Amino acid sequence: MGLLSEFDQRDRAKLGDEMHRFTADLYPICRSITGNGIRQTLKMIQDRIPLETFEVPTGTAVFDWIVPKEWNVRDAYIKGPNGQRILDFQECNLHLLNYSMPVRATMSLSALKPHLFTIPEKPDWIPYRTSYYKEDWGFCLSHNQMLALQDGEYEVCIDSTLANGYLTYGECYLPGRSTDEILISCHACHPSLANDNLSGLSVATFLAQILSGRDLRYSYRFLFIPGTIGAITWLARNRDTIGCIRHGLVLTCLGDRGPFHYKKSRQGNAEIDRATAHLLRQYSESPKILEFSPYGYDERQYCSPGFNLAVGCLMRSVWGTFPEYHTSADNLNFIHPKQLAESLGLCADIFDVLEENRRYRNLNPYCEPQLGRRNLYRSTGGGAIEAQINARLWVLNLSDGEHSLLDIAERSGHPFPLIHAAAEALQESGLLAIIPETSRGLEEESQENTAHSSGDQSCGSSSHS
Numbered sequence: 001m002g003l004l005s006e007f008d009q010r011d012r013a014k015l016g017d018e019m020h021r022f023t024a025d026l027y028p029i030c031r032s033i034t035g036n037g038i039r040q041t042l043k044m045i046q047d048r049i050p051l052e053t054f055e056v057p058t059g060t061a062v063f064d065w066i067v068p069k070e071w072n073v074r075d076a077y078i079k080g081p082n083g084q085r086i087l088d089f090q091e092c093n094l095h096l097l098n099y100s101m102p103v104r105a106t107m108s109l110s111a112l113k114p115h116l117f118t119i120p121e122k123p124d125w126i127p128y129r130t131s132y133y134k135e136d137w138g139f140c141l142s143h144n145q146m147l148a149l150q151d152g153e154y155e156v157c158i159d160s161t162l163a164n165g166y167l168t169y170g171e172c173y174l175p176g177r178s179t180d181e182i183l184i185s186c187h188a189c190h191p192s193l194a195n196d197n198l199s200g201l202s203v204a205t206f207l208a209q210i211l212s213g214r215d216l217r218y219s220y221r222f223l224f225i226p227g228t229i230g231a232i233t234w235l236a237r238n239r240d241t242i243g244c245i246r247h248g249l250v251l252t253c254l255g256d257r258g259p260f261h262y263k264k265s266r267q268g269n270a271e272i273d274r275a276t277a278h279l280l281r282q283y284s285e286s287p288k289i290l291e292f293s294p295y296g297y298d299e300r301q302y303c304s305p306g307f308n309l310a311v312g313c314l315m316r317s318v319w320g321t322f323p324e325y326h327t328s329a330d331n332l333n334f335i336h337p338k339q340l341a342e343s344l345g346l347c348a349d350i351f352d353v354l355e356e357n358r359r360y361r362n363l364n365p366y367c368e369p370q371l372g373r374r375n376l377y378r379s380t381g382g383g384a385i386e387a388q389i390n391a392r393l394w395v396l397n398l399s400d401g402e403h404s405l406l407d408i409a410e411r412s413g414h415p416f417p418l419i420h421a422a423a424e425a426l427q428e429s430g431l432l433a434i435i436p437e438t439s440r441g442l443e444e445e446s447q448e449n450t451a452h453s454s455g456d457q458s459c460g461s462s463s464h465s
């Protein structure tokens with residue numbers, strides 16, 4: 001299929017520029033897990049893709065959690081002893097401890113200091129800090145700025161509201177031929193942070209844009225949600241559709257210059273895990289594949305034991321391992337058009353594998369069929385004739401109804417697109433027949449592989465061949 005095949009390299013460069021511009025538009029907004037920042041962000045995503053937004057009231061019970069109060073901020077600053085603003089939320093929203101309760105007070109430097117956060121090891125950077133579930137207030141600033149503060153009286157103003165309201169999230173559903181779904185989830189709750197937050201939002205938005213209107217095997221569901229509480233809320237409200245999710249990806253930190261990292265789902269050997277690992281092996285001699293751990297992004301919720309969904313996490317640099325993480329240095333200069341476009345390309349490649357991964361049956365299984373007579377023993381494209389013929393032999397040999405094209409790609413070492421092209425050529429020549437699927441995946445697995453926690457939901461029947 002080649003979701004990105006229409007984009008040549010030049011177009012991909014343009015796409016990367018456009019993705020970066022989109023992150024720049026979103027960058028100044030003060031997002032949090034609730035409030036107008038995330039609403040405004042979703043509205044800007046809505047300008048590009050068919051996104052439905054949902055508002056869940058404060059106090060709603062979602063599994064073991066409760067939807068928190070809504071936070072909004074109009075202004076926040078500290079004025080120094082000379083009456084000048086020394087810290088201004090309007091200048092950089094990271095200056096305010098995210099979710100700070102309202103405060104108006106005058107206090108000495110020593111009373112103020114417990115509310116100030118810095119990074120001594122990176123004395124010019126401003127840290128990003130939150131206090132979602134404990135009512136508190138504070139300011140973040142560079143360590144050098146804090147060291148320069150003089151004794152005296154400081155005026156603190158946090159003009160915020162922390163009140164009953166809503167948790168807001170967005171969902172974009174693109175129906176395919178099957179109601180079986182691929183879930184793509186990204187967090188949209190960080191303020192001015194580019195890699196951790198906006199890069200994932202940008203990749204997901206552009207993916208949805210590219211997939212929109214296409215004839216697809218799977219249905220695709222994109223979630224733009226506040227981290228942790230958003231995933232928990234969505235899962236609590238959507239138990240009926242969770243049984244349709246066949247594969248999923250959490251997207252984050254996809255704009256920096258680090259190599260790709262893929263963190264496997266809890267299942268560890270799900271099709272998404274294998275498809276992504278297969279592609280990363282093509283991209284790099286030392287692919288960075290990480291085992292599942294119950295710490296990280298929202299894969300923690302999707303892979304909690306009650307759901308155990310096949311959802312992995314795709315990143316470039318891993319959160320917490322790069323110095324810019326959760327600081328003012330994770331800014332628009334830290335993410336790059338080329339890397340954003342490459343990340344989009346990898347996601348499209350992953351979806352290409354999932355869309356085309358099927359089982360076939362060799363209709364001529366007794367000895368090798370005579371390929372030369374069918375014009376299949378020479379290259380159709382020129383160039384890598386050996387690989388092309390070799391791929392056809394692998395597909396013929398392993399198309400016993402047991403092996404999928406991904407199985408064959410893994411075992412043969414050939415890239416998936418070559419194996420897929422071989423299957424198409426063999427099918428065209430009448431040597432191979434596709435094995436029809438049921439709505440719950442491939443025919444032969446329909447019994448054994450239905451151990452999805454959410455159990456008995458029917459995803460309807462699919463009509464594709």
Ligand SMILES: [Zn+2]
Nearest residue numbers: 190196319326
């Ligand atoms: Zn983060």
